Amino acid sequence: MDLDKAIQSRRSVKKFNSKKPDWRDIIECIDAARYAPMAGNNFTLKFIVVNDEKKISELADAAQQPFISNAKIVVVVCSDTKRTVNAYEKRGEIYCKQQAGAGIQNFWLKLVEKGFVTCWVGDFVDNLVKKILKIPSEINVEAIFPIGYESEKKYTRKAKIDLDRILYFENYGNTKMQKIKGLDVKMVNLITLLGIISGCCKTAASVPQVLNIIKTKKTRDLSLAMYCTVTIGATLWIVYGLMIKSLPIVLANSISLILVSTILSFKIRYK
Numbered sequence: 114m115d116l117d118k119a120i121q122s123r124r125s126v127k128k129f130n131s132k133k134p135d136w137r138d139i140i141e142c143i144d145a146a147r148y149a150p151m152a153g154n155n156f157t158l159k160f161i162v163v164n165d166e167k168k169i170s171e172l173a174d175a176a177q178q179p180f181i182s183n184a185k186i187v188v189v190v191c192s193d194t195k196r197t198v199n200a201y202e203k204r205g206e207i208y209c210k211q212q213a214g215a216g217i218q219n220f221w222l223k224l225v226e227k228g229f230v231t232c233w234v235g236d237f238v239d240n241l242v243k244k245i246l247k248i249p250s251e252i253n254v255e256a257i258f259p260i261g262y263e264s265e266k267k268y269t270r271k272a273k274i275d276l277d278r279i280l281y282f283e284n285y286g287n288t289k290m291q292k293i294k295g296l297d298v299k300m301v302n303l304i305t306l307l308g309i310i311s312g313c314c315k316t317a318a319s320v321p322q323v324l325n326i327i328k329t330k331k332t333r334d335l336s337l338a339m340y341c342t343v344t345i346g347a348t349l350w351i352v353y354g355l356m357i358k359s360l361p362i363v364l365a366n367s368i369s370l371i372l373v374s375t376i377l378s379f380k381i382r383y384k
């Protein structure tokens with residue numbers, strides 16, 4: 114599965130069919146977390162694979178989320194914050210949370226690639242989970258992942274939020290891109306101006322001919338095939354200009370289209 118497909122098809126699923134995941138596959142997914150970035154290369158994450166039905170049911174109670182007990186395998190992710198906090202003090206605690214997210218995302222995407230479904234469970238009573246799995250008190254429980262195969266219908270999904278609502282340039286809140294591939298705004302404006310001037314020259318060149326044809330209605334020397342081709346060409350240029358959002362291309366070719374289609378209509382009418 115390619116990365117885009119895994120990212121776009123990942124979603125929270127809380128209903129699992131009766132097929133039990135192979136624990137070796139789950140361990141392969143956990144292995145993917147080892148490649149996540151970690152502050153100062155201190156790997157803080159721990160993964161507990163839970164197979165035992167009774168324990169899974171107790172975890173469901175600890176989270177007050179009954180769907181967990183339908184999973185045949187549950188993975189509980191913990192953070193051992195000691196080394197990171199020793200190295201970075203207060204920031205170390207933040208780093209631990211951030212790298213838990215990075216590692217979990219690797220793990221989850223690998224689950225998707227292998228055809229599993231899961232749901233991130235972050236709401237549970239910490240002490241109850243620690244008691245069930247004998248987790249030392251100084252270790253943080255980050256999340257519980259009940260894992261299985263899908264029992265509900267698959268659906269395609271769109272991104273949750275428009276890109277322009279999360280993307281800023283240079284400063285927080287600035288949605289306008291100021292640099293394009295190393296060109297500054299002045300340079301970009303100059304290039305647009307150049308495009309507009311060249312478009313005007315090209316378009317203006319056919320104005321005298323159009324005026325002459327309107328006046329004389331003489332079209333015998335004009336090639337019908339050529340003006341059909343030029344009309345199609347101008348239309349396609351407009352479509353292309355709209356697709357790449359280029360004002361000079363759209364503007365120049367719209368005027369061109371009016372002019373050449375005028376000539377074409379005279380050619381068809383007066384032969």
Ligand SMILES: Cc1cc2nc3c(=O)[nH]c(=O)nc-3n(C[C@H](O)[C@H](O)[C@H](O)COP(=O)(O)O)c2cc1C
Nearest residue numbers: 123124125126127176178232233234235236237256
């Ligand atoms: C940090 C975190 C905690 C979450 N905790 C729970 C939870 O306790 N129970 C639950 O059903 N879903 C939980 N979710 C899942 C979200 O509700 C779910 O990701 C969200 O609705 C978006 O759906 P999606 O994962 O299909 O994109 C949690 C997700 C995250 C990231």
